[in-house]
Every structure is written in structure tokens, then in C-alpha cells.
Amino acid sequence: MHSDSSAQAPLNPGLVFEMMQAHQRTAALKAAIDLDVFRAVGEGPGDVPSIARHCAASERGIRVLCDFLVIHGVLAKEDGHYRHTPTSAAFLDPASPACLASVAHFLGNPANHEPYLHLADIVRAGRTVLPGDGSVEPENPIWVQFAETMAPMMAPVAGPLAALALEGSAGPMRVLDIAAGHGLFGIAVLTQNPQARVTAVDWAAVLQVALRNARKAGVDDRYEMLPGSAFEVEFGGPYDAVLLTNFLHHFDKLTCVALLKKIHAALRPGGRVATLEFVPNEDRVSPPMSAGFSMTMLAATRAGDAYPLSEITAMYQEAGFSGVTAHPIPMSPQTVVVGRA
């Protein structure tokens, strides 16, 4: 992110000031989304008075907010008029099918920000200040919001993940989708293979969101649901493949291995598990987005982490999987790791 990440970088007090004020960026992006600024800019003409009218906001506020968005790369300014950058046009204008704006409702949820007010305490204790298991407490309502809002961030990943799980198989098969959330991963399996059946595991309220999405995709006749904790429900099976998406990072290694053993037992011999994860390099400080995800897990969980490939591989092997392969997903900070039962 910054050119200053090596000891050879020049002295830069601005970096300290910028970091102390970085919270403004989050607030500005969320305010702009809430005020519908990105739609107003997309519709043009992009001058302050017309954006202010569209957003029912003051001209002073809109001018300062839009300038701030330009400074941070999510708008452009020319002759006093604001317009989209390619990034804001694709990912922030609600007129774009790839718009990620809904994600701000989850990532900007005050419940998700609250631990950062106590980060020194969290570092001291080594675990979230949230009660119990933090974000993975049973039936935590944030996962309904996650399922409802985070789909746009996951949509580009669902196709490649399903393809890796299917391995070209077009015949009848059974797929278990653990922590199904919005359901997009299982739905992509059902879309790619019209003879596949999916069994989705998540909290009951979350599965209602997944079921709605399966109906919209016209695949709900092959969609079954197993409400409850992945650690407690009977998986049934045997399955040909198990999807384990954005789940392992919430837990310590022992817990992950126990779950992977349970998954192994539910797979037919030769079946595969496909994990979607933030997988940093072994140095744990690159690339920035996947490495930085460990901070989110420190703040929100008791013992979660962003595990490098060596650690995921070791957990897979301890649970009985072999032939572990890693597949970075293009245009995403995430990696699919496949193992074979």
C-alpha cells in the first residue's frame, strides 16, 4: 500500500499523520454511499449544486466530501466537475451491476467497528473484547446482514470456486456448502452442473437469505438446508465435494483440524474440500489485503487468523487430506485451497 514498507524508504512524517487520520476515509466512503453521491456523479453533470440537490445535502458538505473522495482515488475532478474513476464507476455507482456499495453496510456496521475502540486491550488479551466467541457466537445477527449485503463482493469469486469444486463433473453429485451465507457459492455449483444437489449449512435465519437467492437463480429445487452450527449438525453424506468458504479464519488451528476431520468423514473417497480464504505469503505481511485480514480476526474473534498456505496445508494433512493445491482468484484478494479425501 505504501512505498515506505522497507527500511530503505525515505523519512515521511506525513505517513504518521495520514495513518492517524485514516478513519476519515471509512467515514467519508460510508457517508457518500448513504447520501447516494456515486449515483449523482454517474448521472452528471457533476457540479456541486446538482450533486447537492440530488443528495438533499449542503453545497459545502458535498464539495468537501467529493474533494476528499478525489484525493483518495474514488472520484475524479476536472474543471470543478466530479466524475467517476473506472473504479468508482464499476464498484460504487448503484447503476453498475458490479456495485459493492451494499458491502459498506456490513463493513461499516458500528457493531463491527466497536472492537477497534478497544484495540490496545485486545492486543493485551490476545482475543476480541466481544463476548463469548465474538463474531462467531451462535446465531449472531451480523451474519444475516453479511448474507444480505456482501454478495457483490463474493460474486466474482463464486464461479471460479464452483469450477474448482466441480472439476468438470457434469453428472449427479452432492455438494455440502458450509457457512453458506448468501448461498452464492452453492448456487454457482448448481448453475454449472444441472445434476448437482447442494446441502447448505448456516444459522437458520441466514439460510433464508440463501434460499431466496437460490429461488432467484431458479435452482431451489436442488437446494437443501441444514440449519445450525457446522461443528454440531450431522452432515450426512457422503458428498462429492465440500465448500468451506471464509470460515476457517475465525478459529484456531485445533478447531480447524477438528472440523476438517468431520468434513473428511463426510466425503466419499477421492472427494474434495475447497476452502476460500485470505492466504498471505509466508512472511504474513504481503500481499496487503490478505495479510491485513489477520487484524479483522484479532479484533473480532478469540483465536482466528489469516493462515499462510503452509499452515492450511498442515491442517489439511493432519485431517487426512492430500494433494493440496492453491488457486488464487483473479481480481480478488482470496485464494481457493483444494484438498482430496
Place this chain on the structure above:
Amino acid sequence: MHSDSSAQAPLNPGLVFEMMQAHQRTAALKAAIDLDVFRAVGEGPGDVPSIARHCAASERGIRVLCDFLVIHGVLAKEDGHYRHTPTSAAFLDPASPACLASVAHFLGNPANHEPYLHLADIVRAGRTVLPGDGSVEPENPIWVQFAETMAPMMAPVAGPLAALALEGSAGPMRVLDIAAGHGLFGIAVLTQNPQARVTAVDWAAVLQVALRNARKAGVDDRYEMLPGSAFEVEFGGPYDAVLLTNFLHHFDKLTCVALLKKIHAALRPGGRVATLEFVPNEDRVSPPMSAGFSMTMLAATRAGDAYPLSEITAMYQEAGFSGVTAHPIPMSPQTVVVGRA
């Protein structure tokens, strides 16, 4: 800050995610300062267990926090050991005389963060949600904290500013220091010219901080104080020079012009006013730090701004000043603007 600030930049959904999570950087830097991480890294050997011991913190927490600081350029990592970058050694290690860590107490003060929880409302209304005049309400206690903690950020600026105000004058002279805060600017004048006398204006509680600093510098025998509002106290005079540091940005232009007229009247003919300000280019979106300061003023004041040079010059001229010159300060995002009575 980002290479994506023009419409020619490539598509980058990561930029959106990064901005939504930017608040983590502020929390991480503040936690690291509170936990004394930067001193621990400076003392070595830089492995997780020894830093954790120094900080009385968990190894999991220290490892994730330090990795996060590496990702964002304020530590380096080599063979699993953390060490300083030039920036963190100079500006974050308490062993460095240029350490800026105390600044985090002001910039990280929850009272200063609170408006950002309501930024959409602020943009709608065009003014802070803080009561009255926001950060510039009479006797606001944040300015005592400002005076006590922000001096390290201003120290590199004080010498150049004083030199611009003195213009080589070594004889007896009187200087008015408005919004004196920590007092460093007036103190630099007194240090550079042993025949100068300074009169400092600020809230009474703030002036006690300035007076302590004047005593430390051994110049308090030439230091007078005028407690109260710069808009209300009698300046007296005539003065040879007036320092007006980080003050105009809190107010609208009419208010600034009224104050500049009052200053003009307190100066001898040919005397000068030296304003220290965040002065963005006329496009108001560059350079990033001075342009981005308008967001801080939107959030915290009724009508403040980061004024480009054309607007400061127009205010100066309306108040009767001429010969306006701008002097960017090296290693600082700020500019001194001098005008002549």
C-alpha cells in the same frame, strides 16, 4: 495518495475494500503507541515474545499488530523480526527527539472522532454536529490537550515561521501570537531575537501550557499573555508582526476578514501578518494532506475550510494587506502566507 486518482487508472475493487477498512489503521497506530510497541522495537531484538513482554501483551496480539504496522509502512520485518523504518524510528519511537506519538492523543481523542459517526448528517447540514461553534467553542478543553500534545508536529515549523515573521530584524520589536497554543511559534521568535517581546492570545487554560514552554526555553521574561477570544480581547499594540497560526481555517471568509482587519489595525505601518495554514492548490484536491484538511474542518466547525492561496490573498487584500507572499515549509504540509500592513 493513490495512483487511482485519475480516470485513466485501472479498475481496482481493492481500493474500495481498503477504504472501507481504513479505520483499522488509525486504531492500530493508536494501540501501538498506547502499548509502547515502537519503543520495544527500537530497543530490540524485535521478536514477538520480547515485544510482547515489554508491552505486557499477548503474543498473538503483538504479532498481528506488528504485521499490520509493517503492511502500512511504519515498521519493517525481516526473518520474523520487527525493526524500525526510518519513518517509525524518527517519528514514532519515544527515544527519538522528533517523536510525534503524543499527537495521537489529540488526533485519536474520541471527542475528535465523534463527528465522523454522523458524517452524512454533517454533509446534509453543511456544518458540524457538535454544538455551537464546534471545536472553536469558547474554552473548549480540546485546545489544552492540543497545546500539550501537538507541539512535536509543529516544532519543525516554528523556526521557519519565526524567521519569516522577523525578516532578519534583530532590534527591539513587539510580536502578537494569536491562538498561541503550545506557544512554540512565539517562543521561536523570542529565541531568534533576544530583543523581541511576545504577547500571546489564547484561552487562559491553554496559555498556562504556553507559559510552561516559555519558561523551559528561558524566554518567559519577554512573554506576556492576553487570555480570551481573539475576536474579543483588545490587542493593544502597535505590533511589528502578528503570528496567526492554524486559526483562519476554523472560520468562514467574512469572519476571517473581520479578524484580519482587527490585526491590521494593531500593526504599525509596514508591519506584517504571518499566517500558518493548510493551503491546497486551486483545484482543492492536491496536495493530499493540505487539501484533505477541509474534511477535518467540515466535521468539526460551522464554516471552516482549507483555503487555497487565491482565497487567502483575497481575504488579506480586503482587510488592507498588500505584498502577499506564500512560503511552503519543508517537511510539512503547511504554508506560511505573509501580508504587509
